[in-house]
Amino acid sequence: MRFYFHLLLFVMAGLVVAFAPLPVPPIAPQERTFRIDARQFAYSPSELKVNPGDTVTLQLVSTDVVHGLYVDGYDISIEADPGQSATLTFVADKQGSFRFRCNLTCGAMHPFMIGKLTVGTNNWLFRSLGLATLAVFGALISTKQKA
Amino acid sequence: MTKIELTRNPFIKNALKSRYPQLAVFIVMLVGYIFAILAGLIGTPVGSHNFSIVFVWIAWWAILILVAVPFFGRGWCAVCPIPLPGEWLQRGAVLTPPEKRPKWLNLRVPKMFRNIWLQNISFLLLALFSSVLLTTPNITGIVLAAMLFAAIGLSAIFERRAFCRYLCPVGGFIGLYSQTAPIELRIKDKQICVSCEGKPCYNGSQAGYGCPWDVFPGGLTKNTYCGLCMECIRTCPHDNIAVNLRPFSADLAKPSTRMDEAFKAFIMLGSAMIYAGVLLGPWGAFKDAAYNVGTSAWFIYAVIFLSIIFVILPGFFTLGILKAKSALPLKQRFASLATALIPLGLMFWVAFSLSFVLTNASYIIAALSDPLGLGWNLFGTANAVWQPMLFSILAPAQTLALVGGLIWSARTAQKAANEVKVSSIPVIIYSFIVTSIMLWLLL
Numbered sequence: 001m002r003f004y005f006h007l008l009l010f011v012m013a014g015l016v017v018a019f020a021p022l023p024v025p026p027i028a029p030q031e032r033t034f035r036i037d038a039r040q041f042a043y044s045p046s047e048l049k050v051n052p053g054d055t056v057t058l059q060l061v062s063t064d065v066v067h068g069l070y071v072d073g074y075d076i077s078i079e080a081d082p083g084q085s086a087t088l089t090f091v092a093d094k095q096g097s098f099r100f101r102c103n104l105t106c107g108a109m110h111p112f113m114i115g116k117l118t119v120g121t122n123n124w125l126f127r128s129l130g131l132a133t134l135a136v137f138g139a140l141i142s143t144k145q146k147a
Numbered sequence: 148m149t150k151i152e153l154t155r156n157p158f159i160k161n162a163l164k165s166r167y168p169q170l171a172v173f174i175v176m177l178v179g180y181i182f183a184i185l186a187g188l189i190g191t192p193v194g195s196h197n198f199s200i201v202f203v204w205i206a207w208w209a210i211l212i213l214v215a216v217p218f219f220g221r222g223w224c225a226v227c228p229i230p231l232p233g234e235w236l237q238r239g240a241v242l243t244p245p246e247k248r249p250k251w252l253n254l255r256v257p258k259m260f261r262n263i264w265l266q267n268i269s270f271l272l273l274a275l276f277s278s279v280l281l282t283t284p285n286i287t288g289i290v291l292a293a294m295l296f297a298a299i300g301l302s303a304i305f306e307r308r309a310f311c312r313y314l315c316p317v318g319g320f321i322g323l324y325s326q327t328a329p330i331e332l333r334i335k336d337k338q339i340c341v342s343c344e345g346k347p348c349y350n351g352s353q354a355g356y357g358c359p360w361d362v363f364p365g366g367l368t369k370n371t372y373c374g375l376c377m378e379c380i381r382t383c384p385h386d387n388i389a390v391n392l393r394p395f396s397a398d399l400a401k402p403s404t405r406m407d408e409a410f411k412a413f414i415m416l417g418s419a420m421i422y423a424g425v426l427l428g429p430w431g432a433f434k435d436a437a438y439n440v441g442t443s444a445w446f447i448y449a450v451i452f453l454s455i456i457f458v459i460l461p462g463f464f465t466l467g468i469l470k471a472k473s474a475l476p477l478k479q480r481f482a483s484l485a486t487a488l489i490p491l492g493l494m495f496w497v498a499f500s501l502s503f504v505l506t507n508a509s510y511i512i513a514a515l516s517d518p519l520g521l522g523w524n525l526f527g528t529a530n531a532v533w534q535p536m537l538f539s540i541l542a543p544a545q546t547l548a549l550v551g552g553l554i555w556s557a558r559t560a561q562k563a564a565n566e567v568k569v570s571s572i573p574v575i576i577y578s579f580i581v582t583s584i585m586l587w588l589l590l
Contacts (some may be wrong), residue, residue: 041438042431072538096542097590099427101506103533105195108282109438111507116429125590128546129583135550136579139557143571 010138017130022123024095029053036060038067038080038102041109048100052120054092061085070103071117077103097122151392152335154380163377163390166242169226177228180291182518187288191520195533197284198518201510203291204281209504211321212496220325224318225375229294230311233302234359244356253306256313256361262407266319267414271456273316274418275449278426278437308359311374318374323411324493325370326398327555331391332364332373332380339387340365348379348388355381364388369398371408396555402486402563406478409485410461416488416581417456419495423588427502460581464488467573475567483567487560487574494552495585498545502589505536545589553582 032054037044038061050056060069062080069088070077073096078088102113154160162168179202187199194200215223235241239249273280273290280286298310311318334340348364351357358364360374364383367373380388403409425433425448436444461481468480475483509531514520516529523529556578557571564571 041434043429044431046429046431070535072535099429105193108194109278109434111195111282111503112278112426112434114427114429122590124542124546125586128550128586128590131546131550132553132579132582132586135554136557136575139554139561139575140572143561143575 006138006141010134013134014131017134018127024052024120027051027053029055029091031055031057033057033059035085036069036115037063038069038113039063040065040107041102041113043069043100043113043115046115048115048117050092050117050119052092052095054119055089056092057087057089059085059087065106066104067106067113068102068104069100069115071098071100073098079104092117092119095120096124150331152389153330153392154388154390159390160380164380166381169377170242172226173228173231176226177231180228180295184288184291184295186519187284187286187291189519190284192284193520194282194284195507195510196514196517196520198514199284199287199291200282201507201514202518203287205504205507206511209500209508211317212500213504216321216324216328217493217497218328218330219375220328220330220370221321221373221375222328222330223321224311225377227311229315230298230302230308230359232295233299233310234308236299237302238356244351244353251302252304254304256305256309260313262405263313263319263322263411264407265314266316267407267411269314269316270319270414270418271453274414275452276440277422278434279440281426282438307357307361308374312360312372319411320415322371323408323415323489327396327490327493328370329393329395329397331370331393331397332375332377333367333389333391334365335387335389337365339385343385343387347382347384352382352384354384355379357382368401371398396490396559399486399489399559400562402483402566404479404482406482409482410457412485412488412492413460413464414456416492416495417452417460419492419499420581420585420588421452421455423495423499423502423585427499428588463580464574464577467577468569471569471573473567473569475569480567480569483563484560484569484571484574486563487556487571487578490559491552491556491578491582494548494555497552498548498585498589501541501544501548505538505541508536509534542590546586549582549586549589553578 030051032050034045034048036058058069058078060067060078060080062082062084064082066079066081068077068079073094074090076088076090078086080086096119098117098119100115100117102110106113154163183199183203186197190197190199211223236249237251239245280290297314301309301314345352346363347354349357355378358379359376360372362372364379425437436448439445464485465481468484469477471480473480510533512528512531516526517523557575560571560574560578564574
């Protein structure tokens with residue numbers, strides 16, 4: 001009976017960690033422009049950070065072959081020919097961490113040509129770390145009880 | 148939950164006992180395997196449009212790591228086509244044993260190689276070249292062909308399935324993780340095996356061949372080295388072999404004491420973390436180093452790769468358990484407690500593969516219609532546009548896999564620590580730290 005009570009407690013705590021709404025600090029949206037150089041098989045810069053609500057302009061410049069840039073979660077993309085640039089503007093209205101990746105076959109390592117866009121705080125990572133901490137806490141308590 | 152004997156069901160039992168259903172699957176697999184070799188060698192060099200890359204490293208890998216290993220253990224080994232040509236040559240037959248067997252050398256594998264160190268090395272060799280292997284069709288074709296010929300060569304020299312048991316780079320980790328699977332092949336009554344004359348399950352009979360995996364089923368206590376080939380079901384004259392449904396990770400209740408298996412756990416754990424960083428991370432320099440084989444950057448990458456697996460991960464693990472009060476030698480504690488990393492490693496691979504597979508699965512649809520990348524359109528799907536699948540569930544699924552793996556690992560650590568009479572806390576904390584790193588790499 002006590003076991004099931006503890007289990008219920010941990011499950012409820014887990015649900016709170018996973019889904020409880022977090023306060024969002026009010027930050028005035030800005031216009032952000034990034035020039036991204038694309039080459040086989042990397043973007044430079046490969047990590048972008050913006051605030052939620054920012055209007056983001058990506059200027060993709062390909063330095064060797066045709067490359068694309070597709071943003072996971074936003075489902076938007078652009079393509080740039082060699083030596084040319086292409087521009088994409090969007091509002092970063094989804095918070096979290098998103099991979100952006102080449103969506104035009106550009107060579108052997110094409111599936112792994114990946115960058116990272118972080119909009120605001122990567123809350124899901126922190127929630128996941130919280131869940132892991134909770135899991136370990138539960139395991140340690142049960143270890144102590146058995147000892 | 149107690150065990151449920153699946154072979155009590157006459158349909159399942161007959162399907163497993165008959166050679167024909169397995170042969171039908173074997174033939175499909177062998178044709179697919181040979182086609183993958185040919186596609187790799189003569190198809191387009193563009194990996195994402197070549198059957199060998201798309202079907203081996205995306206489709207097969209997804210089925211293997213997300214379904215086959217977690218739920219069926221060595222189920223893949225039961226239908227793997229790689230040992231077949233060699234085994235058929237060795238036996239001189241495709242189905243039941245022939246009257247006269249061919250005279251191959253039939254040597255016993257030397258004792259020093261009767262462990263999984265060679266499998267550890269073969270996996271690491273492929274892992275070090277994986278950026279090229281996973282993306283270059285002709286390299287994939289060559290490696291697949293090399294594995295087929297190695298299996299044939301070893302079947303001509305050594306008895307049974309020496310390739311599967313001691314060299315296959317995939318078989319090593321399938322064996323390790325098969326301990327977590329909810330399925331097992333075991334004997335029903337030990338006394339029957341003790342009094343059984345001739346031990347046909349191991350030595351063979353007219354009904355079938357002696358265990359190809361060099362295992363005496365009467366002594367089976369874990370899944371690691373049983374290839375689920377079902378020969379013993381066919382040869383047992385006492386109907387004493389059963390296939391059971393059981394709780395997950397039942398084999399891990401009694402931890403291993405072998406260093407080759409312990410290091411296998413570290414190799415798999417470390418490889419999943421390195422792949423998550425190098426292949427799925429945003430760092431171009433790491434990808435360049437991993438892909439440009441033979442350059443100084445690649446050698447540095449190789450040294451870092453091996454250091455993480457053989458020094459850093461086991462080193463911190465050892466430091467954690469060093470001070471534990473125990474009458475057992477450190478080596479035995481290390482091997483036993485490393486058992487806790489088996490479910491964690493499996494879940495690391497599940498989380499890594501989810502990202503890789505869901506992002507690239509749409510290539511399968513196009514490759515179905517144009518498997519060689521020659522402009523065919525067999526099913527009208529050759530021009531299917533690349534699109535990531537199920538993005539919205541990817542991160543929650545990865546968290547579920549990794550945190551679930553951590554809980555599973557902690558439970559396993561408690562049982563292993565209980566067996567060797569030490570505290571499980573250092574292992575649980577170690578598992579938490581590596582899980583946190585993996586979460587950071589993937590999310």
